[in-house]
Amino acid sequence: MADVATGAQSPRAALGTAVEGGPAPDPGDTAGTAGTAEPAGPAGTAEPAGPAGTAGPGDAPEPGDAAGGGLAAEGTGPTAGVPHRVLDQVVVRFAGDSGDGMQLTGDRFTTSSAMLGNDLSTLPDFPAEIRAPAGTLAGVSAFQVHISDHDILTPGDRPDVLVAMNPAALRANVGDLDPGATILVNTDAFEERNLAKAGYASNPLRDGTLDRFRVLEVAMTSMTMEAVKPSGTKPRDAERSKNFFALGLVSFMYTRPVEPTLAWIAGRFARTPMVAQANTLAFKAGWNFGETAELFDSVYEVRPAHLEPGTYTNISGNTAMAWGLVAAGQLARLPVFLGSYPITPASDILHELSKRKNFGVRTVQAEDEIAGIGAALGAAYGGALGVTTTSGPGIALKSETMGLAVSLELPLLILDIQRGGPSTGLPTKTEQADLLQAMFGRHGESPIPIVAPATPGDCFFVAIEAARIALKYRTPVLVLSDGYLANGAEPWRLPVVEDLPDISVPFASEPNHRRDDGSYDFWPYLRDPVTLARPWAVPGTSGLEHRIGGLEKADGSGDVSYSPANHETMVRLRAAKVAGIAADIAALEVDDPGGNGELLVLGWGSTYGAITAGARRARARGAKVATAHLRHLNPFPPNLAEVVRGYERVLVPEMNLGQLVRLVRAELLVDARALSKVSGQPFRAGEIEAAIMEMLEAPAARPVGSELTAGSLS
Amino acid sequence: MTDTVTPGLAAAGTAAAAATTPGAATPGAAPSGATAASARPVAVTTKKDWTSDQEVRWCPGCGDYSILTAVQMLMPELGVRREDTVFVSGIGCSSRFPYYMSTYGMHSIHGRAPAIATGLAVSRPELDIWVITGDGDALSIGGNHLLHALRRNVNLTILLFNNQIYGLTKGQYSPTSEPGKVTKSTPFGSLDHPYNPVSLALGAEATFVARTHDMDRKHMMETFRRAHAHRGASLVEIYQNCNVFNDGAFDAILTKDARPQMLIPLQDGEPIRFGPEGERGVVIEDGTARVVEVAEVGVDALAVHDEHREDPSLAFMLSRLAAGPYTPTPIGVFRDVERADYASLVNGQVEAAMVEKGPGDLASLLASGSTWTVD
Structure with a gap:
């Protein structure tokens, strides 16, 4: 041997x-060799702790020698000699x-x-x-x-x-x-x-x-x-x-x-x-x-990285998501109710939440995906923070109930931890191909806000943001995580609990509609003039008894209505309510260090790390490239059009065949290009880097709307 | 578009003004309102108080009317509050029921009412939740949810309107239609073997199973009262006539003249017998229930009904007495046994965790893994 x-x-x-630098291949993201990136740590200054020995092959002892030589480690720390x-x-x-x-x-x-x-x-x-x-x-x-x-x-x-x-x-x-x-x-x-x-x-x-x-x-x-x-x-x-x-x-x-x-x-x-x-x-x-x-x-x-001061823990996306839901319940002062059916790669959220009963979290492992969201909606009707978790196949089964939630205008969180599809597809591999299903995968005009985390730790904050939107606007909200975020882990600086937002909303408590005779009754679809949210009147509240359902409701009174004009009004109101959320979300931030970017790389969800690292590498090679990452996919941030139109070229990397790019092109009339990868594996930074260089070097050679694929570039 | 409310022009702030913050509501506790309400005395009400202002839109002569009346007449007798009462339904003629009750109500989607009601029951265990469903809604598209609500023993009163036909889609056969049924979708006769809702519920070990029919208000009210009093899942099958698409489906057993001969009233602790003079009865032999002439076997040979028997086998045998509503058919309560209801169990675990670990502290949770500090 x-x-x-x-x-x-x-x-x-x-x-x-x-750290000495040199022409070593760059196996990771960037910083060590390129020299132009900005590692947080003193990468260039650290000295080797010992002399760099020569790479001499040594003879290994026979099996058993080591074991027989005493268990020397005993926690004494590294490597004497x-x-x-x-x-x-x-x-x-x-x-x-x-x-x-x-x-x-x-x-x-x-x-x-x-x-x-x-x-x-x-x-x-x-x-x-x-x-x-x-x-x-x-x-x-x-x-x-x-x-x-x-x-x-x-x-x-x-x-x-x-x-x-x-x-x-x-x-x-x-x-x-x-x-x-x-x-x-x-x-x-x-x-x-x-x-x-x-x-x-x-x-x-x-x-x-x-x-x-x-x-x-x-x-x-x-x-x-x-x-x-x-x-x-x-x-x-x-x-x-x-x-x-x-x-x-x-x-x-x-x-x-x-x-x-x-x-x-x-x-x-x-x-x-x-x-x-x-x-x-x-x-x-x-x-x-x-x-x-x-x-x-x-x-x-x-050596240790120079991270921002604070207390850190190593966290996976699914754990962060579960904790974010617990936090959302606390911040909303509502009990969390999870209705869920086991499915890879989402089940760990169910597992984690089922341990958190002392936070008032109730979990029901339902008989199927449909019952999971049904129970969550029933709980939301009763005044809980209703949540259901699943992956793409489960979303397909839940769509009818999502439509009901749109019609009932009740807060509800639907978490899609995406995996390779269609059908059973690649259960343990990652993909972002449910975006258009999330946007449009329901019957009728059925808009649902969509939020997507960028990193494992970000899942925590996205869960809270999704709950904030759901509660404030009384709407189902979809969260699009994926297998890469769900199982991947990163050091996460613990947030200060006191700094987290209050997302509580009031329940209706009194009749809200004045009749002609001056008396009051309760109209379940009389909306808040600003948010267009309807009152959330929970059973048990005297005087607010009312009936709601999947049939079209008369604007205001909520009575069943088949009036053509009323349906037009209600469809437009539901759309306007979701569209209006744009005024209540953070503007899209652009990372354009030189302020002179010739190309914008626009991403969403779990591609954040690869895009950011790939852009750093490209910049190190002189590329003038900006990046921006969407957290809200429906509605888009209000400044998206302005940002995108500010760049000559736009590249949209996605782990699908071009779904966000389709929305961007359709809504903004911008000739954005897709960078596609559907291998079940996340993007490598090198693939993003190569696409950036190609876009900048030979932009005119590509026909309008053409697509780059990661495989062809790496 | 002349509706009252348009964006930006809404009666300013009415919704907002009407609202209060949940305030001191503790996460994990039931939403406010419920506990406060239970402290108040229950007001005396009449049928009118339980009747909504909505026009009832079932076909004239539909059996649903008498069921609605029975429920509306029963509610004032139950000592419950309108605001604590919720009717949840699926899709179908019967599922319009919640619109006609002046309680909380949700008309949901096809087959899913038991699932939705399960979430509501777990998060709000103090509510009185009724599920209104039909043979297509509960037994076809929603069969799975019904089974699981029954086996979990969710505290729901489930009224299953069985008219053996699809009414709202205009007359296709249902999972309870008799074989050979000629309908729009089965012009040569249906081939599917029907199932018996009472047998199904007993097979799922439902803790309360009963049958009644739309021709006897008193029997309906008594059966509904028993079902409501039961803590856990109660299933009541109601034979209901669809006079448009399946008129007379139950005539063989439910006309005034037929009833004494064809309905076998189940009375707890009593020998099972029927007929105008009680001349017929039921015996259990070789694992099967059978109709006999009392004169031939003697009263002592008759089976004695025991609703509270843990083993559902005897109740199941009774449910097999009639293959369909054309031979003597038991009505009344087949089974009524005690078992902890699902919401109590779920909430019991939550309460136990709170006692054992103390109310959750978010900062502690976030720091519960391995942590390190960067200065």
Whole structure:
């Protein structure tokens, strides 16, 4: 077993972006190499902590040596005796079988990096099957994390380090690596059967196919099994701790603190002490192996990022969304009611909210998607903050009830955590192709406001904003998140609760309509003259008894009306009410550092990180490019037309075949161009950068309305 | 467009002026109004107080009228308040019912009333919620929601108007139509096997299941009263005549002359017998209910009705006595058992969490994961 340091690339390029600068490939967003971007941290000033050793291959000990050499780590911290090198960022991808625990491994690496103070962004990428056949390409589950000492926006375009637990994991991911990247393989899994399952005719570790990379061969399974023997774990179970061995090894490579992981293992497996002990032993064995095996000429350090002062936590989009809903209930002084049917990738919001009963949150796991929104609407009618969560297929089922909510003019939140479609599509992959469904996917003229978060942490604020609009205007509101935001994570500065807005609204309490004889009665559709919202009169309020329904209602009285003129009035009133929200939302902000942008990149939703990073890179290459990101998609911010018309060229990147661009072109008569990607994967910053350069270099060559695709540019 | 309110010209501020803030309402508590209302004495009311100002638009002679009258006459006797009463319906002739009650009401969408009512019942457990539905609404398009409302035991009084036909869409067969039914959509006769709503409800382990019919106001009122008194999901099937598209569907059992021979009144704790002189009865043999002549088997051989029996099997056997409304058919309460209602369970968990953990604190929640501080 040898460390096969074969690549021609320098190890610093292989393991991340070293701060000394130099011509290393830029695996992450931007800052380390380009020199013109503005990392928040002192990327250019940090000194390597130790001498940069030469990249000498070292001989690895036999399996068992490390485990037998004592569990030296013991939380004593990094890496006595091994030189330190400081990187400004690194992208690591853990890949293995669905059952190998790669999501958990990635999540632990992320958390310990977060605790260290790095900025980070993650991309979990797993199959829809819970356990696809072991060892096959279909079963590969991966988790990519980008950690840095400065402000980053994406999980990174290409990994610097790939941890491949088996041949399928290698094969499924090696195509994403740049030459010189490091591959850490579990050699025990590279036997004939697994190679065949992955479709390898010969062993890639031996046949030269990996010559462009730095390959570190480690017998993870056998060393894990040896290491966990003291725990008394059966061999079959012992093997399952190998992800912790990998985590220990990578934690050593990147000098991650060990305490958070050891404490987490102790807590998580408190009820199964044998498992806790096995995982602890495996983790330490991985760490110790790194230290004693001399696989590495040096270890690497990514220092804390210079984030804004405050208290931070590492948060995923779905958790942020759930917390935002809890917050919205508090800020509205209303109980939250969630009616939901489990669906990937939205279910975690249901899971999280169902834990929050002491906030007065009530959750009902309904019999189907329709009942989920039905129950939420029923609760809203009763005066609760009604919420339903789903993904695209569920939205299709809920549309009739959304129409009823439009007609009843009751507040309601509908959260669509988008995934690849149509039909079951790609349940665990991301897409933004529900925008037009959200805009128009109902019968009749049925306008619904739409809000979309830009980052995982932004989901919290978008939930509150959606609730504010719903309550103030008595309207259903759609929130368009997606799988990338839902499962991705980032450090999130905790908001100051006292600074969050009061979004409470009054219930109607008295009759509001004066009859000819001077007495009063209650008219459920007598509107507020400014917001056009109708009164929200909840059952239990004496004197306001009234009937509402899906039949067209007479303007004002709310009685059933089939009058042609009344229907025209009501359709226009409902449209005017939603359109009027434009006056009550933030103007679109433009990021145009030079003030001389020749191209506007207009995005929405989860593409924020890739667009912003891609634009930074393009600017570093001299491009005059501005960016703007839409949070409100219906209605648009009032200044959108002015912003868009201020640029000669407009590029709209979306993870669909051009939905926002269609709205922009239709509503603003602007020749905006689409940049499309529908692979189930988020944009890479490099893809945005390439599209920007192409738009700026050869604008005239493209026919009107033509579309760029990410694939053709990267 | 001569409507009273147009944007910008609305009677200024009426809506706004009429409103109050929820003020001290605590998140998690039921919205204000409800608790305050229950402290007040219930005013004495008459049928008129429960009748809305809307013109009733069912066809002349429709069975729905007598059901509406029975409900409007019953409400003053129940000791409940109009403002705490909500009628939720789906789509169909019967589902226009809420417009005619001067209570809170929602005419929703086809089949979904039980789902909507479930959300309302969970968030406002103190309300009296009635679901008005029909055989198409409850058993066809909304079959799923009905089953789940029953098994969850949501505190709803569900009145299922069964006329064995689709009326509002002008006469197609329904899931309760007899096989061979010739309608506009089945000119050669329907092929679908019908289901029996009482059997269905018992199969879902509904805690209260009854049957009544639109020709007997007293029986309807008594049955509705029992259904309303039951805490949990109550399903009442009402045989209802559609005189336009399915006239006389129940004549074989419901004409004045037929009733004594063909209706089997269920009385809790009593031997099950019927006929002008009580000369016929029901026995249970080999897991099946069967009609017998009392003179042949003796009174002691008759099955004794037990509404409160936990096991729904006996009630189910009774529901199978008649394959359709043309042989002797039981009416009255099939089953009435106690089981915690869904809203009580949901809200019980909420209250227990509040006691155990204290009312939620948002700042603590946000900081509940691993956190670190940047200076």
